[in-house]
Amino acid sequence: MEHTVPNRMHPLLAIAAFSLTLVSLVGAASILGLLPNSQAKGSVAPDMAAPTAQISQPVTAQAQPPQPQPQPRQVVEHRTVVHHTYAPARQASRDDDQPRVVQAPVQRAPAPQNSAVGIGLGAVVGGLLGNQVGDGRGRTLATIAGAMGGAYAGNEIAKRNQQQQ
Known part of the structure; x- marks a missing residue:
């Protein structure tokens, strides 16, 4: 009795390979600046320096001086200043009777x-979609055509x- 090894890859292995490839491509696109960034202003974390509640302390015979409250943080905005320089005006001479354009x-x-x-991302997606079409040599041709079309797209x-940036 012979034991035959199946020729197919386990579906979980295929899913893991696809997800690893997708995460790698998204990371590369993020590093290259192709993904949009958030333009939100402000802090997500609460300000830890501000007191949240006053704790009542028992009254004692000695008066304690009040402690100074910390100042809230101020937001500093930096703006770019552009200085324009213009060419000095020419002095009119007798030869300049006609206006120049x-x-x-x-x-x-x-x-x-x-x-x-x-x-690269288009070729991978196009190749994966092309691989779902056909059988045998047709599948190979569809995979190649899908990869080329995806790369172009x-x-x-x-x-x-x-162009939009």
């Missing part, structure tokens, strides 16, 4: 760059996020 330089936004994280999404 001066065009301001056109400032164009930099072209968005390809994103390795967007390409992930790159385009990353470019749009760069």
Whole structure:
């Protein structure tokens, strides 16, 4: 009697591999600044320096001097100051009888760059979705096509996020 080993991977192992990959990609995207950050102001933790309640003490014959209360913390905001400098005006001469047209330089936004994280994440998701289609050689082709399409879509999404910032 022969014992055959199944060719399939255990589903829990596949789920663990997928979740590890997903967490790694989200961490990489966070480090690269591709995920939005919270712009909340203020502190989440309560201020520990402020007294919460007065504790009543028994009255004694000696009067104790009142203890000074700690000052509450003040929030300090830093603002950036921009100083503009302008070119000095030219002195008009006799040759300048006709008005001149001066065009301001056109400032164009930099072209968005390809994103390795967007390409990688899109390729993984597209490959996983393509692997669910077909059987045999068709599944292999669908996986490859899904990975390429996902890489393209992930790159385009990353470019749009760069343009918005």
